Amino acid sequence: MAVVFDASVLIDLFNKKLSGDRRSRLDHLVASLAKQRTKVLIPSPALAEFLVKAGKAKEGYLNEIRRHGSFVIEPFDQRAAIECALLLAEAWARSQKGKVTHTKFKFDWQIVAIAASRNATAIYSDDPDISRAASRVNISVHRTDDLPIPSSALQRAIPFDEPDT
Template identity: 35%
Template sequence: MIVVVDSSALTLLVNPDARPPDDPATGAPLTHARERIEHLIDSLADNSTIIVPTPVLAEVLVRAGPALQAVVEQMERFPRFQIRPFDKLAAVETAMMTIDAVRAGDKKGGSAEPWQKVKIDRQIIAIARTNNAERIYSDDQGLATFARAQGIEVVSSWELPLPVIQTELFDREA
């Protein structure tokens, strides 16, 4: 399976101090957000590919500060993570999405977000589509709306299961 992570999911993975998103069910910060993302990565099949679009990488690296190079090196050590560029094919895909939206009478495709964010979201979705991604992990509702409109499944961090924590009922001593 080929999946994409957006900046909200990737930030939780690479930055232990990242602020978790708010859980829509409670309005409070999501509990065990990092653990949920780590469990997701662990539970994906060994032959799964996790795509990090370059616009996502750029956003996460801005927040990484001095750890910028270490974050890139860490991702490059895991072959399941593949950094994918906004290339010519993705540019064509983005243009086609924008042309369709303009023809429908709203270049932002119904989004209330600033135009620059809409363009970046489309680039991320175009990278996902041109790399045959089936799913994107994102807490960004604007991005999620675009992804669903393009036939890509979206999973938010609050929808991820908690990892099963196994504890011993009784301490066992020899």
């Protein structure tokens, strides 16, 4: 089984300052996927978008991705290009035309085409354009804020004694 992480998830996942529920959700997701031995595919267009925002930390992030046993960087290769062409021809001719720029449109579809050509079962993304594109090929998309919070991270209520009256 394989899933895909897009740039929006990678940016948060590697953000050392991220904390709270969002951090707990992402850490729990990565741990759960690793435990299930699920491959986490990182499409090369998503990796490029992530690295653009990484600044000087990009080499360190690349090393972390390479060392992580579950992460696999997937190229936009011939298989993905064929998938993308089929998807783009249909979608560009329809309602999507005019809603997004041609460049953004193609970039998002490359990510979805890589997911489809690798038989990914889900895409983790906070990008609504990725979600719309993935729905056309029946790949489910999960937003970070919709992921479960692990029970270990849930805030527990502090019991207070009732005042004596």
